[in-house]
Amino acid sequence: MNISYKSPGALEETRFEKIHSVIFDDSRNASLVIAQEISSLIRNKQEKNKNCVLGLATGSSPISVYQELVRMHKEEGLSFKNVVTFNLDEYYPMSKEDINSYHYFMNIHLFDHIDIKKENIHIPDGTVKKEDINAYCDEYEKRILNEGGLDFQLLGIGRTGHIGFNEPGSNYGSLTRLVHLDYLTRNDARKSFFGIENVPTTAITMGIRTIRKSKRIVLMAWGNNKSLVVQKAIEGRIDSNLPASFLQNHKNATFVLDQSASENLTRIKSPWRTGFSKWNDELKAKAVAWLCEKTGKSILNLTESDYNENNLSELLLYKSYYDINLDFYKRLHRAITGWPGGKPDSDDKVRPERSMPIKKRVLIFSPHPDDDVISMGGTFDRLVSQGHEVHVAYQTSGNIAVSNSDVLKFLEVINSTFPDCKCENDELIELLKNNTDIINHLRVREIAGTIREKESLAATRFIGIPDNQVHFLKLPFYETGTVKKNPASEKDVNIISEIITKIKPHQIYAAGDLADPHGTHKVCLDILLDSLQKLKVKSFMKNCWVWLYRGAWHEWPIHEIDMAVPMSPNQVLRKRKAIFYHQTQKDNVMFQGDDNREFWVRAEDRNRAIAKKFRDIGMSDYSAIETFKRHHF
Numbered sequence: 001m002n003i004s005y006k007s008p009g010a011l012e013e014t015r016f017e018k019i020h021s022v023i024f025d026d027s028r029n030a031s032l033v034i035a036q037e038i039s040s041l042i043r044n045k046q047e048k049n050k051n052c053v054l055g056l057a058t059g060s061s062p063i064s065v066y067q068e069l070v071r072m073h074k075e076e077g078l079s080f081k082n083v084v085t086f087n088l089d090e091y092y093p094m095s096k097e098d099i100n101s102y103h104y105f106m107n108i109h110l111f112d113h114i115d116i117k118k119e120n121i122h123i124p125d126g127t128v129k130k131e132d133i134n135a136y137c138d139e140y141e142k143r144i145l146n147e148g149g150l151d152f153q154l155l156g157i158g159r160t161g162h163i164g165f166n167e168p169g170s171n172y173g174s175l176t177r178l179v180h181l182d183y184l185t186r187n188d189a190r191k192s193f194f195g196i197e198n199v200p201t202t203a204i205t206m207g208i209r210t211i212r213k214s215k216r217i218v219l220m221a222w223g224n225n226k227s228l229v230v231q232k233a234i235e236g237r238i239d240s241n242l243p244a245s246f247l248q249n250h251k252n253a254t255f256v257l258d259q260s261a262s263e264n265l266t267r268i269k270s271p272w273r274t275g276f277s278k279w280n281d282e283l284k285a286k287a288v289a290w291l292c293e294k295t296g297k298s299i300l301n302l303t304e305s306d307y308n309e310n311n312l313s314e315l316l317l318y319k320s321y322y323d324i325n326l327d328f329y330k331r332l333h334r335a336i337t338g339w340p341g342g343k344p345d346s347d348d349k350v351r352p353e354r355s356m357p358i359k360k361r362v363l364i365f366s367p368h369p370d371d372d373v374i375s376m377g378g379t380f381d382r383l384v385s386q387g388h389e390v391h392v393a394y395q396t397s398g399n400i401a402v403s404n405s406d407v408l409k410f411l412e413v414i415n416s417t418f419p420d421c422k423c424e425n426d427e428l429i430e431l432l433k434n435n436t437d438i439i440n441h442l443r444v445r446e447i448a449g450t451i452r453e454k455e456s457l458a459a460t461r462f463i464g465i466p467d468n469q470v471h472f473l474k475l476p477f478y479e480t481g482t483v484k485k486n487p488a489s490e491k492d493v494n495i496i497s498e499i500i501t502k503i504k505p506h507q508i509y510a511a512g513d514l515a516d517p518h519g520t521h522k523v524c525l526d527i528l529l530d531s532l533q534k535l536k537v538k539s540f541m542k543n544c545w546v547w548l549y550r551g552a553w554h555e556w557p558i559h560e561i562d563m564a565v566p567m568s569p570n571q572v573l574r575k576r577k578a579i580f581y582h583q584t585q586k587d588n589v590m591f592q593g594d595d596n597r598e599f600w601v602r603a604e605d606r607n608r609a610i611a612k613k614f615r616d617i618g619m620s621d622y623s624a625i626e627t628f629k630r631h632h633f
């Protein structure tokens with residue numbers, strides 16, 4: 001594939017930016033380009049008979065870069081014999097064999113698959129005695145110097161703005177040392193450690209100075225949960241409370257971003273402030289929504305001076321402010337519908353969905369067994385009550401999110417009720433009582449998956465669809481028994497294609513979450529998009545429209561909404577009840593995130609907040625709204 005770092009655009013466009021930054025459509029292509037830069041550097045050094053000294057990072061961000069380097073080694077003969085590596089950091093204390101150690105990470109993602117010399121690999125040692133740490137860290141610095149310094153440093157960025165494990169407050173001149181980890185950093189790592197209480201509180205990390213001395217620095221950021229910190233690092237002031245901002249002082253640093261991570265940069269969020277003028281309908285809508293928020297006014301109350309005073313006068317060259325207001329108002333107004341499957345016998349030119357066929361076949365894809373009701377429970381309920389044939393396909397088993405104590409409870413109930421099953425259960429019950437890592441046990445995972453299936457059936461029965469319209473796909477990429485998943489494969493795509501081909505839906509609903517690029521929702525979406533590409537030539541697909549909903553975490557920006565389905569207070573309660581049937585996901589759920597609200601509370605807060613936004617912007621006053629964006633394939 002022929003892709004490269006794009007030019008950052010006209011100088012004007014990037015005038016708020018203090019670090020060279022490039023934006024790619026997705027993290028996969030961005031990773032390929034970073035891998036190309038690294039491989040060119042290695043080959044260049046080889047030609048000169050020199051070693052190439054790489055500073056390497058761990059975490060979710062560099063995984064695709066390493067995958068591509070491994071591919072280049074296997075398929076294109078890229079050799080790593082002249083490569084010397086220094087990793088940024090390691091938890092402390094931490095054994096090298098621990099699956100959460102960065103030693104383990106580097107081996108499985110890179111070192112085990114390439115021809116690097118073992119003696120050329122350096123990763124901070126999480127087993128050194130505390131009293132020896134200072135001397136050990138000095139030695140680490142010396143080794144980097146002895147190799148001639150870092151030629152290239154690969155970085156990720158934490159939501160605290162950390163680079164390596166240099167947390168807020170780190171010193172500009174800091175070197176390799178033992179540090180204390182920020183709460184947010186530990187919370188972000190809690191999934192792999194099965195709880196924040198198991199995440200080490202300290203780590204050994206290269207310092208800011210160690211990193212700054214690298215001749216070239218590339219920092220990757222994927223997903224919109226990084227977008228705020230990325231904007232501050234690139235556009236804000238240099239601030240030790242945001243260590244990545246120190247890179248503003250480096251002469252050869254590039255931030256490589258995917259679209260979601262870049263969404264808070266001025267050139268993306270409000271490009272009209274940078275002198276940009278390539279207006280299209282979507283951008284105009286974005287500008288009006290932004291102006292409403294900025295001025296606190298509803299659409300039809302925006303005045304000519306509001307446009308003039310907020311860098312939007314250019315819009316007025318082609319249309320009056322009143323017509324611009326009206327265009328956006330009508331667009332939003334038309335998106336609102338109580339008929340998500342189309343309104344029978346109506347003129348559908350100004351409605352989000354077609355009226356025909358009156359009874360549609362609908363296929364809702366739900367990444368985990370509960371995203372359907374959490375994200376679009378009200379719309380699901382309406383589709384069923386309006387007589388459509390609604391199917392739900394749960395893409396993954398969601399088995400790792402069931403706690404041991406829940407599995408134990410079900411086994412104990414079976415044991416007390418059916419003594420004949422006792423033998424195998426007794427053994428499992430003992431294991432469950434004693435072993436916290438039991439989720440790796442295949443049988444326990446199967447039981448956990450079955451529990452989630454039955455909870456889902458309780459919810460779909462409540463909404464009113466027959467069991468044979470509920471499909472449990474158990475996509476193989478998910479079935480690892482750990483938080484780390486396998487990459488998606490052809491097998492996953494085929495399973496999705498099969499169910500679409502079998503049902504031949506007029507409507508598909510799917511989770512359009514891009515928040516976490518390696519998260520299950522994004523992988524499930526990518527698999528669906530691959531399958532749609534494969535199937536789009538089939539005649540039944542000509543009649544199929546795809547609607548994307550957002551999961552528990554984010555909402556569509558208002559100007560991107562193509563369909564908004566209002567809910568009555570009674571429907572809000574029905575949705576709540578449907579979510580309640582997913583009992584293992586209530587109260588202390590395994591993967592809560594840094595939001596302590598239960599899923600039903602988050603869903604209600606979000607549906608209420610978007611209804612308020614509609615009201616503030618001048619639309620009707622609803623108690624709750626679910627929103628969708630149409631995907632054209």
Ligand code: F6R
Nearest residue numbers: 057058059060061156157158164
């Ligand atoms: C990893 C490291 C960290 C990560 C950062 C982002 O070696 O030093 O700074 O790069 O926490 O992590 P991910 O990529 O998982 O979002």
